[in-house]
Every structure is written in C-alpha cells, then in structure tokens.
Amino acid sequence: MKITEHITELEAMKRYPETLYYKGSIDLLSSPKISIVGTRRPSPYTRTMTYELSKKLSHAGVVIVSGAAAGVDTLAHEGAGAAHTIAVMPCGIHHRYPTSNTALIENIEKSGLVLSQFDPDFSATHWSFVIRNEIVVALGDALIVTEADMGSGSMRSVEYALEMGKKIYVLPHRLGESEATHRLLADGKATAIEEIDRFVAQFGVSVVQKHTDTSFIAFCRTSPTYEEAVLKFPSDIFEAELGGVIEVRNGRIIVV
Known part of the structure; x- marks a missing residue:
C-alpha cells in the first residue's frame, strides 16, 4: 500500500x-x-x-x-x-x-x-x-x-x-x-x-522501571558472562533471573 x-x-x-x-x-x-x-x-x-x-x-x-x-x-x-x-x-x-x-x-x-x-x-x-x-x-x-x-x-x-x-x-x-x-x-x-x-x-513517554543498584546490579551492568556472575554472586544470580531482574543473552548478563 x-x-x-x-x-x-x-x-x-x-x-x-x-x-x-x-x-x-x-x-x-x-x-x-x-x-x-x-x-x-x-x-x-x-x-x-x-x-x-x-x-x-x-x-x-x-x-x-x-x-x-x-x-x-x-x-x-x-x-x-x-x-x-x-x-x-x-x-x-x-x-x-x-x-x-x-x-x-x-x-x-x-x-x-x-x-x-x-x-x-x-x-x-x-x-x-x-x-x-x-x-x-x-x-x-x-x-x-x-x-x-x-x-x-x-x-x-x-x-x-x-x-x-x-x-x-x-x-x-x-x-x-x-x-x-x-x-x-x-x-x-x-x-x-x-x-x-x-x-x-x-x-520515554512512560515510567521506566529502575532497580536499586546494589553491588550485584552494578556488576551486572558491566555485561559480565553468566559464569563470571555465578562465581561472584552465586546466590543473587538465580534469584534475580527468576524475578526477571536480569536476562542472559548470548552468554552475557543484561539488566532488564
């Protein structure tokens, strides 16, 4: 058209x-x-x-x-x-x-x-x-x-x-x-x-969700590999992933 x-x-x-x-x-x-x-x-x-x-x-x-x-x-x-x-x-x-x-x-x-x-x-x-x-x-x-x-x-x-x-x-x-x-x-x-x-x-025309930058979140914003994140924050990584705070793409962590 x-x-x-x-x-x-x-x-x-x-x-x-x-x-x-x-x-x-x-x-x-x-x-x-x-x-x-x-x-x-x-x-x-x-x-x-x-x-x-x-x-x-x-x-x-x-x-x-x-x-x-x-x-x-x-x-x-x-x-x-x-x-x-x-x-x-x-x-x-x-x-x-x-x-x-x-x-x-x-x-x-x-x-x-x-x-x-x-x-x-x-x-x-x-x-x-x-x-x-x-x-x-x-x-x-x-x-x-x-x-x-x-x-x-x-x-x-x-x-x-x-x-x-x-x-x-x-x-x-x-x-x-x-x-x-x-x-x-x-x-x-x-x-x-x-x-x-x-x-x-x-x-943006709507509110962007933000996360408090704990030491874990600050680390994740550097786009570490999943393995690096697990070694440094073994307990935080699984909770954040299940809660939708982070995602794993191409082997690296991103903050959602």
Whole structure:
C-alpha cells in the first residue's frame, strides 16, 4: 500500500520521497521514534547493549527505526519487538532483504511497520542502501550508533544526521574497538550513553522501571558472562533471573 499522508520528519531529507510504500501499521509514525544503526558484525558487548537499549526504549513507548540488516539492525528490531519497530527497506516491499531476516521482516509486516520508497518489485542494489539510510535517520528524533568502523554505511547515516541537525549518541567502547564512534566522541559530534535507564528517561513517554543498584546490579551492568556472575554472586544470580531482574543473552548478563 502507498502512504498518502505527509510525514513531517521526512521534510529534513534533501528530497522528499515521491512515493512511500508500506506494510503494517502507519500509526507507529505518530509515536516518539529513535533510529539505531551500526555494524553487521557487532561484538558480544554491542549485541547485549543494543538489545537492552532497544528493549528499554520500546518499554518506555519509543518506536525503534532501523534498516533490517544483519547485526545491529536485527538486534534493534528484536529488542524493541515487532510491534514497536519500523523497518526501512533497501528494496521493494515485495522482497524481504536480507533473506536471513525473512521471519523477522514478516513479523514486522504483521505487527509493526515496513517502509520503502522503491517500487514494490525493486531489488536492492549498492546505492539503494544509502538512500534507505537517509529515511532511517530522518524518521528518528535522534540517532544511536552502537558500533561502527570508519568509512562504513553507519557513518554515512551519521553524515545525514549532522546535516539534519539530529542529536547523535553512541555506546562507549574500549580503545581499539568501534573506531568510528571513538572519533565522533573525540570530535564532539556525539554523546556517549553512559547509563541506559537515564538515557531512556529522556525520550520515554512512560515510567521506566529502575532497580536499586546494589553491588550485584552494578556488576551486572558491566555485561559480565553468566559464569563470571555465578562465581561472584552465586546466590543473587538465580534469584534475580527468576524475578526477571536480569536476562542472559548470548552468554552475557543484561539488566532488564
């Protein structure tokens, strides 16, 4: 189907799309939105933090916008849940790209929103990804880059965000990792997300659940492995897991 209503956020683009096709609920366009992008090969730390960030933002009433690509995009959509995410495609809506994300995209079509400015039968090409990225950035109230290399497609998204005057946020990384986000911080073009709950509270439209930071919770916020947590806090870990205070994803602990 085609979107006939004018989308105010897309006025920030160099050229407003002539046509927009969609599957799903266009009501999501009226919600607060945050764009999340990043590498297709995220580190375990980035995987955990991207998922937690997306999940907590969606619980606070924020819709997550991304491009349905492998890696960070996938984690952003999965963390938010299909009903709270917008996937902007580099191809027509008759295709599901990448094919490895077919099930994810189908779920978003049913419960969330899939958008494309390309004809429905258009197949993705190298240049359509760049065009797709501009819409991803334009729709969000801010842009989060969770991990990126210099010269990557994520950095093209950053260029769009700077041109549009969007606020840019990044995850803090260790030296030698995610060189592009380190450069953004060094150049004063981005702000580091030092504490997820406090960050989410800036954008959320509902109350974000917070946990008192006991020494155990503070330790869990460092994303330790499950084995490390069991060794250090053998009694706390099982109680917190049963109580839904923490989750284990990819072998690492995240605070819910």
